[in-house]
Amino acid sequence: MTATETPPDAGTRRVTTAKAMAEAIGLEMRDNPEVFVMGEDVGAYGGIFGSTTDLFAEFGADRVIDTPISETGFIGAGIGAAVEGMRPVVELMFVDFYGVCMDQISNHMAKIHYESGGAVKVPMVLMAATGGGYSDAAQHSQCLWGTFAHLPGMKVVVPSNPYDAKGLMASAIRDDNPVLYLFHKGAQGLVWMEKNPRSIADVPEEAFTVPIGKAATAREGTDVTIVTLSLSVQHSLDVAEELAGEGISVEVIDLRSLVPLDRQAVLDSVAKTGRLLVVDEDYKSFGLSGEIAAIVAETDPTMLAKPVSRLAVPDVPIPYSRPLEYGILPTREKISAAVKDLLA
Amino acid sequence: MTSLDRLAMYTEMVRIRQYETRIMQEYHADKTPAWDIGAGLIPGEMHLSAGQEPAAVGVCAHLKKGDAVTATHRPHHFALAHGVDMNAMTAEIYGRTTGLCKGKGGHMHLFDPENHFSCSGIIAQGYPVACGQAMAMKRRGTDNVAVAVTGEGAANQGAFHEALNLAAVWNLPVVFVIEDNDWAISVPRGESTANTSNADRAAGYGIPGVRVENNDVEAVFEAAGAAVDRARAGEGPSLLEIHTLRLLGHFEGDAQAYRSDLETVDERDPIPRYAASLMESGDLTEAQAEEVKAAADAEVDAAIQFAIESPLPQPEDALDDVFA
Known part of the structure; x- marks a missing residue:
């Protein structure tokens, strides 16, 4: 399958994001014996957040491998298998656990291709819950x-x-580069966690790809552009629907990947609306929201009718107590208020 | 070990069990009809230590003021056994301003500097921190010790080995404790760990390693006593693996479909077994057992009342405390 192939219509079969991910992995595994899965609790448990649901039953412990709690060890092993030409899909249970294995991720998985002058490929997927x-x-x-x-x-x-979860997973597995695949727990459609209804949607049964590096216009609009990703896309779409009733037309750009970043999609939308809100559940400073603002500033700041607005976690660790946590997360209420501020 | 020691350990185990049983009830009480991990007065993940009380109680029985404990994502038993205030801990679990961490930490991140107690949600990462605490104690000339706790799954983590080597080469007063409850979430010990006793790994660092079988609080008490004495005497670290029992799921809501030993779990509960043994030896009467339970329940009731009546933080409080 090539990247130019048009993704199929969604059809009418409703599945969760978690199931869609697992389906994509399963389809690739059926198709390619070099694909295998490993991580903590990916076997009989099916992944703590459902990303490997039913794979163990179909492929067994030989290809869906429960690992010790040794992230440096098994992510490094994923890299090793990948440089030998296999296509491992490795799960880091929570992205927060990156601290114990970042050397393998940053200094090995991400650098080997460049360091080797392109001689060595690392075709692995590292997936993690965020x-x-x-x-x-x-x-x-x-x-x-x-x-x-x-x-x-x-x-x-x-x-x-x-x-997108299904199509991007297929693309990630087929990609000859290391792909970090970050899925939001709140967008997985898990039965045991509050979820947006958008976490269960129509997905084709067959294999298909969604190209990596191409943003989606999740909703067209003319007044304000929201550039966002992950669960915040779902929230932003809810807000856009609500504000449409008040005569405000919001365009929602779902980045879908950070690397590569679809800069043109951002510019095209801002050129149309003149107003940019970046919604990001990551920390505010030195991150994605600043990068998006820089794209516009470096290209043509005069396309903005108002200064860029950023809604992100205000540079504090995520607190436990609900009032504190919702005080710093980009909620629908805050997104809505930020859109209105841009139009005030 | 005196009869009073035995009664005190039994009392503490029951206190912890009654606390967690009640927390479990409260945790689930307002998550109906659709069970939602983020809902209710106690939101988030909940890792209960029921079945592992002998480890905490047998170890902490030897600790004194100034001794430190770093615990895991499953911290309640060690927190209570080490003297963390039940009211402040409960208020933290309820996310209140009166909690140990003013609602910022939650059940996996309990910090009590007065008792030198802390815990971490990241596997094995308390081990190196305990080395630093022990370093401070040693350099200041105290005879205090640092206790570091992990599960058996953590022994396959790099930080575990780095900490053991560091403590050994610097002769630090650390007692490394492994709670082996057989399960790293869904992965049984035998499928993740090449050796049968993690205590054997101590040999690689030239320090004593002891494995305590049978989840027996008195055996833990004996082994921990030797390790703590050694550390206090400046003779260096020890590793203690306690074969214990995860009576419940990894977290509340875990259906444990993967768990092959589920049928025998209840009969292995260490508390009824210890009660029976103490009654047989004449160290405990039925009436005393009732009193112990009633006293624990009263303390737990008061703690939960304290938590529920305490105020929730304001959203803007989230911006405080990033820096000193």
């Missing part, structure tokens, strides 16, 4: 995609819905 909103506190609620995107050498994919 995000907060359910009181899991400072060590289990971060997004951190900006941290990884800052480090050259790995693609960073962040789906917001079941269709």
Whole structure:
């Protein structure tokens, strides 16, 4: 399958984001014996956040491998298998656990291709759960995609819905580069966590790809552009629907990947609306929201009718208590208020 | 070990169990009809330590003021056994301003500097911190010790090995404790760990390693006593692996479909077993057992009342405390 192939219509089969991810992995595994999965609790448990649901039953312990709690060890092993030509899909349970294995991720997975002058490929997928909103506190609620995107050498994919989750996973597995695939727990459609209805949607049964590096216009509008990703896309779409009733037309750009970043999609939308709100559940400073603002500033700041607005976590660790956590997360209420401020 | 020691340990185990049983009830009480991990007065993940009380109680029985404990994502038993205030801890679990961390930490991140107690949600990462605490104690000339706790799954983490080597080469007063409850979430020990006793790993660092079988609080007490004495005497670190029991799921809501030993779990509960043993030896009467339970329940009731009546923080409070 090539990247130019047009993704199929969604059809009418409703699945969760988690199931869509697992389906994509399963389809690739059926198709390619070099694809295998490993990580903590990916086997009989099916992944703590459902990303490997039913794979163990179909493929067994030989291809869906439960690992010890040794992230440096098994992510490094994923890299090793990948440089030998296999296509491992490795799960880091929470992205917050990056601290114990960052050397393998940053100094090995992401650098080997460049260091080798292009001689060695690392075709692996590293997937990890991100995000907060359910009181899991400072060590289990971060997004951190900006941290990884800052480090050259790995693609960073962040789906917001079941269709993209499936298509981007297929692309990630087929990609000859290391792909960090970050899925938001609150967008997985898990039965045991509050979810936006957009976490369950129509997804084709067959294999298909969604290209990495191409943003989606999740909703067209003319007054304000929201550039966002992951669960915040779902929130932004809710807000856009609500504001449409008040005569405000919001365009929602779902970045879908940070690396590569679809800069043109941002520019095209801002050229149309003249107003830009970046909504990011990651930390505010030195991250994605500043990068998006820079795209416009470097290209043509005069296309802005108002200064860029950024709604992101205000540079504090994610607190536990609900009033504190919702005080710093980009909620629908805050998104709505920020859109109105841009139009005031 | 005196009869009073035995009664005190039994009392503390029951206190912890009654606390967690009640927390479990409260945790689930307002998550109906659709169970939502983020809902209710106690939101978020909840890792209960039921079944592992012998480890905390047998170890902490030897600790004194100034001794430190770093615990895990499953911290309640060690927190209570080490003297963390039940009211302040409960208020933290309820996310209140009167909590240990003013609602910022939650159940996996309990910090009590007065008792030198802390815990971390990241596997094995308390081990190096305990080395630093022990370093401070040693350099200041105290005879205090630092206790570091992890689960058996953590022994496959790099930080575990780095900390053991550091403590050994610097002769630090650390007692490394592994709670082996057989399960790293869904992964059984035998599928993740090449050796049968993590205590054997101590040999690689030239320090004593002891494995305590049978989840027996008195055996833990004996082994921990030797390790703490050694550390206090300036003779260096020890590693203690306690074979214990995860009576419940990894977290509340875990259906444990993967768990092959589920049928025998209840019969392995260490508390009824210890009660029976103490009654047989004449160290405990039925009436005393009732009193112990009633006293624990009263304390737990008061703690939960304190938490529920305490104020929730304001959203803007989230911006405080990033820096000193």
